[in-house]
Amino acid sequence: MPIDYVLRRVGFFFLILWLAATLNFFIPRLSSQNPVRERMIEQAVLGGYVHAGMDQMVEEYERRFGLDQPLYIQYFRYMGDLLQGDFNYSIANFPRTVREMLAEALPWTIGLLVTTTVLSFILGTLLGAFMGWPRAPVFLQYVLPPLLALHALPYYLFGMVLMYVFAFKAGWFPIFGAYTAGTIPTPSLEFVLDVVRHATLPALSIILVAVGGWALTMRAMVVTIQGEDFITFADAKGLKGKTIFLRYAIRNTMLPQATAFALALGQIVAGGVLVEVVFGYPGIGTVLFAAIRQADWFLIQGAVFTVIVAIGLATLILDLVYPKLDPRITYRRA
Amino acid sequence: MSVTPQVGEGASGPLLASPAEAIPEASQELVKSDRVGGFVRYLRRNRSLPIGLLMLLSLVLFSVIGSLLVDTERARPLSVMAIQPPSRELPFGSDRQGRDLLAVMIAGTPLTIRIGLIAGLIGVGLGTVLAFVSAYYGGMVDAVVRGLVDVGLTIPGLLVLIILAVTIREGISVNQMALVVACLAWLYPTRVIRAQVLSMRERAWVQVARLSGMSGPEIIVKEMLPNLFPYLAAALVNSVSAAVLASIGLEALGLGPIESPTLGMTVYWVQFNAAVINGWWWWWLEPIAILFILFVGLFLVSLGLDEIANPRLRKTV
Numbered sequence: 001m002p003i004d005y006v007l008r009r010v011g012f013f014f015l016i017l018w019l020a021a022t023l024n025f026f027i028p029r030l031s032s033q034n035p036v037r038e039r040m041i042e043q044a045v046l047g048g049y050v051h052a053g054m055d056q057m058v059e060e061y062e063r064r065f066g067l068d069q070p071l072y073i074q075y076f077r078y079m080g081d082l083l084q085g086d087f088n089y090s091i092a093n094f095p096r097t098v099r100e101m102l103a104e105a106l107p108w109t110i111g112l113l114v115t116t117t118v119l120s121f122i123l124g125t126l127l128g129a130f131m132g133w134p135r136a137p138v139f140l141q142y143v144l145p146p147l148l149a150l151h152a153l154p155y156y157l158f159g160m161v162l163m164y165v166f167a168f169k170a171g172w173f174p175i176f177g178a179y180t181a182g183t184i185p186t187p188s189l190e191f192v193l194d195v196v197r198h199a200t201l202p203a204l205s206i207i208l209v210a211v212g213g214w215a216l217t218m219r220a221m222v223v224t225i226q227g228e229d230f231i232t233f234a235d236a237k238g239l240k241g242k243t244i245f246l247r248y249a250i251r252n253t254m255l256p257q258a259t260a261f262a263l264a265l266g267q268i269v270a271g272g273v274l275v276e277v278v279f280g281y282p283g284i285g286t287v288l289f290a291a292i293r294q295a296d297w298f299l300i301q302g303a304v305f306t307v308i309v310a311i312g313l314a315t316l317i318l319d320l321v322y323p324k325l326d327p328r329i330t331y332r333r334a
Numbered sequence: 335m336s337v338t339p340q341v342g343e344g345a346s347g348p349l350l351a352s353p354a355e356a357i358p359e360a361s362q363e364l365v366k367s368d369r370v371g372g373f374v375r376y377l378r379r380n381r382s383l384p385i386g387l388l389m390l391l392s393l394v395l396f397s398v399i400g401s402l403l404v405d406t407e408r409a410r411p412l413s414v415m416a417i418q419p420p421s422r423e424l425p426f427g428s429d430r431q432g433r434d435l436l437a438v439m440i441a442g443t444p445l446t447i448r449i450g451l452i453a454g455l456i457g458v459g460l461g462t463v464l465a466f467v468s469a470y471y472g473g474m475v476d477a478v479v480r481g482l483v484d485v486g487l488t489i490p491g492l493l494v495l496i497i498l499a500v501t502i503r504e505g506i507s508v509n510q511m512a513l514v515v516a517c518l519a520w521l522y523p524t525r526v527i528r529a530q531v532l533s534m535r536e537r538a539w540v541q542v543a544r545l546s547g548m549s550g551p552e553i554i555v556k557e558m559l560p561n562l563f564p565y566l567a568a569a570l571v572n573s574v575s576a577a578v579l580a581s582i583g584l585e586a587l588g589l590g591p592i593e594s595p596t597l598g599m600t601v602y603w604v605q606f607n608a609a610v611i612n613g614w615w616w617w618w619l620e621p622i623a624i625l626f627i628l629f630v631g632l633f634l635v636s637l638g639l640d641e642i643a644n645p646r647l648r649k650t651v
Contacts, residue, residue: 020494030501148633153622160604160622164610176611266489270491273492274586289587300497304493308493312489
């Protein structure tokens with residue numbers, strides 16, 4: 001892998017981080033009010049449990065936001081904090097820091113989203129490839145239309161339907177959370193099964209919806225590729241159908257399919273955030289939802305930034321794997 | 335799908351290439367001789383377009399006829415008895431705050447579509463201008479636009495919109511909601527249209543136009559735009575769909591116009607009141623069903639437009 005390709009991709013990653021952080025900094029300042037003060041007053045009016053730390057917090061925020069300081073100093077200070085992974089305190093859960101709360105939620109989100117994204121990509125791609133291949137079983141042709149129709153729905157709306165049918169009506173799956181309330185997470189088989197049972201419906205609502213999209217693009221590509229000369233040539237050479245299918249057709253469709261995968265990551269994660277909210281899954285999405293309800297400004301910013309970092313990282317990894325899929329990229333200079 | 339056998343033969347090589355090339359010429363003749371008849375015949379082959387349009391039309395009719403028959407004032411809270419399942423008086427039932435859900439759907443469907451349309455039109459309009467400026471003039475401008483689009487598309491738009499919506503939360507209106515969503519709606523159209531303009535710029539007829547002394551803007555408006563039309567239409571449909579998706583996402587998180595009965599706000603109230611696990615099935619089923627019709631309709635229309643824009647797909651789908 002040429003070093004300048006790697007450098008360019010890493011540079012792109014940092015560009016995303018910088019842009020995300022900058023938007024995070026400037027958008028709230030577009031409105032002339034001081035969001036911190038407003039939220040604090042709101043919280044105080046609502047009354048209750050934040051009072052204890054109020055004075056200390058206001059002081060801390062005033063210092064951090066340094067409203068007497070010029071904007072660029074505020075900006076650099078903010079960036080410095082971010083670099084150290086310091087997202088400040090949560091307004092609604094005062095003594096806790098945003099970083100603590102996100103660190104707790106992140107493993108659940110990663111576990112759910114990575115599994116479902118990869119599974120749906122593989123399933124959909126295989127399904128689409130078979131559907132586009134002329135010698136495939138006929139029944140496959142009847143699978144596509146319902147999957148495509150599902151594909152049009154956002155994950156979380158389909159999740160509501162699944163929840164009603166399988167959790168509320170049939171009672172096969174739990175309704176809420178990532179494990180039975182009251183149990184203590186231990187690495188026992190029992191606990192693992194419990195976690196899987198809780199994750200099934202959220203995962204299904206993502207997989208069943210996402211599969212159709214991958215199948216559709218893959219099917220179109222496999223159909224198109226059959227007209228290519230190299231397939232005809234392979235056929236004329238007398239290669240077996242299976243070889244042509246796997247080594248010629250699928251191999252060549254993997255490139256655009258992988259590109260589409262990288263592009264879709266953002267959409268998938270945005271949809272996944274809302275699935276968590278519907279199922280009360282204790283990931284970043286649920287934290288974000290609670291933060292929005294409680295006007296917990298720093299928690300919102302922290303959650304948004306964390307997700308963007310995660311997506312940037314995933315994109316970077318895909319970019320670095322991509323030359324393995326497409327050897328030509330090594331010789332290309334943009 | 336009836337064309338699959340043809341595809342199978344495609345594997346046997348160049349035989350297929352010649353009839354496929356002949357088709358556009360033949361259909362051009364057809365269109366000239368009998369424009370309407372030809373179009374109808376075309377729609378019969380390209381079935382997803384009319385079916386999709388029909389689905390969208392049914393939603394429009396539902397809200398237009400509905401608003402004549404039903405008092406949409408009943409979409410406000412405390413209009414009827416709370417949590418009534420569908421009955422003769424309340425065909426769609428009511429929610430926990432006493433909204434008549436039939437009135438909510440009738441009033442909310444056009445609001446949601448309006449958000450999608452405003453954001454989609456702004457997105458495609460801005461995207462088209464940027465795409466032309468970027469692709470036609472190239473150089474630094476192109477590099478900047480392309481970089482912005484690349485970075486912007488990697489960041490999940492919904493998250494940026496969340497930050498934006500949280501900032502201006504106080505009493506956001508339906509139109510402001512549309513503008514918020516429009517902020518990022520230009521990214522994807524810019525990329526798609528730019529790619530088209532780039533390939534079109536090299537075509538012979540654009541070169542001829544340039545040689546014959548037409549100015550840049552003249553070529554863009556008179557030569558390229560008409561040929562781009564199917565792509566623009568497809569881009570618009572996709573943008574509307576993406577904008578509706580983004581808006582109901584924001585609304586479901588509680589960042590929408592609280593006072594308005596849009597479909598997304600209904601989803602928010604469903605979530606807020608845990609309607610799913612309380613067994614109030616009509617409350618969540620109705621907005622989901624309408625959104626389903628809307629999304630599938632838009633998807634089918636975009637499939638159909640894709641086929642018009644991209645004749646290579648015609649023999650395959």
